[in-house]
Amino acid sequence: QLQLQESGSGLVKPSQTLALTCTVSGGSISRGGYSWSWIRQPPGKGLEWVGFIYHSVTSYNPSLNSRVTISEDRSKNQFSLRLNSVTAADTAVYYCARGFIVTLGGVIELEGFDIWGRGTRVTVSS
């Protein structure tokens, strides 16, 4: 059964870079038809999509676009998040998740996140 596990620094200083890794077990990130996303949730607030990597192509939340980078390491079956110039507003639980996309004739028919990691709490504070 596919499992995702987040890891990385739980405390980041303001203006520095947040770096997290998601390790995938029980399946390969190279398998077609799936994207690999980061989603975050500030304390007491809702979910916010950060971005994904899909067949080595990335897409990011426009509100974070200039600060975020998602990459993959297929040899390690991992994908990673880097968020630059963090502020307190970036404090959140960060989840990695597998996304599925079903297209028909170039049109997205079905889409969603079917497997999630347990999340890792990141605090931005000096």
Add this chain to the structure above:
Amino acid sequence: SSELTQDPAVSVALGQTVKITCQGDSLRTYSVSWYQQKPGQAPVLVVYGKNYRPSGIPDRFSASRSGTTTSLTITGAQAEDEADYYCNSRDSSGNALLFGGGTKLTVL
């Protein structure tokens, strides 16, 4: 609009039916998925597309759509259904994903 709007809170009596709605212009075009999140836990996919449920999700969860509004219906709500529910789809450009603000469901 590039937003998905949900009512912040909804309540339902035990065993009754409740509908949780999600409104957004992009919903005319793009598929929607729904997630249940209990305190301290990761979200769980409960319904996606026109009305598909992942394995293990009870059939009391269903979805429907009308124009720019999509709804998650729980028929015969159980105490364990008390949770936050989020809708998810694409923005109007189709280039980014987004979540609704979430609905806190209370089962009375």
